[in-house]
Amino acid sequence: MTGYIEDIIKVRSCNLPWHKLNGCNILITGATGLIGSCLVETLMSNPKKDYHVYAAGRNEDRAKKRFASFWNGDDFHFIRHDVMQPLQGDTPYHYIIHAASNASPNFFVQKPVEVMQSNIHGLEHLMDYGLRHGMRRLLYVSSGEVYGEGDGRIFTEDYSGYVDSTSPRSCYPSSKRAAETLCASYASEYGADVVIARPSHVYGPNFTESDNRVYAQFIRNVLHDEDIVMKSLGKQFRSWCYVVDCVSALLHILLKGECGQGYNIADNGSNITIKELAELTADAGGKKVVIDVPDEAEKKGYNPVTKSIFSTEKLEALGWLPQTHIAAGIKKTISQILSIQ
Numbered sequence: 001m002t003g004y005i006e007d008i009i010k011v012r013s014c015n016l017p018w019h020k021l022n023g024c025n026i027l028i029t030g031a032t033g034l035i036g037s038c039l040v041e042t043l044m045s046n047p048k049k050d051y052h053v054y055a056a057g058r059n060e061d062r063a064k065k066r067f068a069s070f071w072n073g074d075d076f077h078f079i080r081h082d083v084m085q086p087l088q089g090d091t092p093y094h095y096i097i098h099a100a101s102n103a104s105p106n107f108f109v110q111k112p113v114e115v116m117q118s119n120i121h122g123l124e125h126l127m128d129y130g131l132r133h134g135m136r137r138l139l140y141v142s143s144g145e146v147y148g149e150g151d152g153r154i155f156t157e158d159y160s161g162y163v164d165s166t167s168p169r170s171c172y173p174s175s176k177r178a179a180e181t182l183c184a185s186y187a188s189e190y191g192a193d194v195v196i197a198r199p200s201h202v203y204g205p206n207f208t209e210s211d212n213r214v215y216a217q218f219i220r221n222v223l224h225d226e227d228i229v230m231k232s233l234g235k236q237f238r239s240w241c242y243v244v245d246c247v248s249a250l251l252h253i254l255l256k257g258e259c260g261q262g263y264n265i266a267d268n269g270s271n272i273t274i275k276e277l278a279e280l281t282a283d284a285g286g287k288k289v290v291i292d293v294p295d296e297a298e299k300k301g302y303n304p305v306t307k308s309i310f311s312t313e314k315l316e317a318l319g320w321l322p323q324t325h326i327a328a329g330i331k332k333t334i335s336q337i338l339s340i341q
Contacts, residue, residue: 008341095137
């Protein structure tokens with residue numbers, strides 16, 4: 001079984017029009033997050049790269065630690081930036097990958113207003129800057145949560161499920177939906193070249209200390225030599241995707257996707273319940289699963305959707321296929337975290 005670093009290197013062998021990036025400046029927001037940091041690593045791992053990577057994030061200390069191996073490179077640049085603020089300067093970013101968004105359930109409870117504002121205004125600021133500075137394409141990293149609660153069908157990109165607009169927990173899916181519409185509006189009114197990615201539940205190493213999504217909590221339990229504590233019966237059925245496979249998908253969408261289109265990202269070999277995820281993680285760490293009833297504050301942050309399974313036919317038509325299913329991916333995630341501790 002290959003490891004996380006080897007998986008990143010393998011992305012370079014994907015049959016993609018890499019020449020489109022030659023001589024370009026690539027801006028990645030949310031660069032210290034789970035997906036953004038893996039994307040930065042993947043682009044920087046190419047020894048023959050003819051482009052500059054600009055990693056934008058709020059925490060420079062975390063970025064310096066995360067990107068230490070190429071921090072002082074001539075083709076890497078860190079930008080300390082909060083997407084709630086307009087982007088400053090005159091650097092032309094030919095490709096913008098907007099992956100900045102707080103996806104931790106505790107923030108949905110504590111800061112729903114700020115979650116909505118950052119998702120909508122963050123995109124607005126980047127679009128406005130890009131249109132003034134020669135942007136060729138913007139990839140918006142949305143979320144599979146835009147589908148809300150479905151009727152049991154597999155989610156295709158033209159489907160729209162139910163989201164309760166009066167629930168504060170809907171700050172995340174509702175603002176992601178609104179941001180997607182804003183993408184389409186910029187394309188229609190201003191001719192922006194924009195593509196949209198809708199990742200399912202993504203997992204992997206390098207999640208932040210504030211990330212309290214279930215997979216991160218399960219992995220922390222194992223790493224702390226604890227049994228996995230579940231706050232429900234775990235019957236919710238989800239599509240999952242290993243972070244390196246997600247990044248590979250993003251690059252396919254960026255370089256081969258059709259302007260104005262949205263693409264699901266999921267691994268159809270990793271459709272499991274939350275309970276099955278807990279059991280896989282526990283097995284990988286030699287632990288067991290225990291049930292603990294959540295309090296009311298914890299319940300408010302939970303994703304209420306009972307089943308979210310994604311069709312990936314549209315993405316696969318671009319030539320993408322996942323390489324790591326979830327049992328192996330969980331083991332790789334734990335192994336990589338242990339290797340850097």
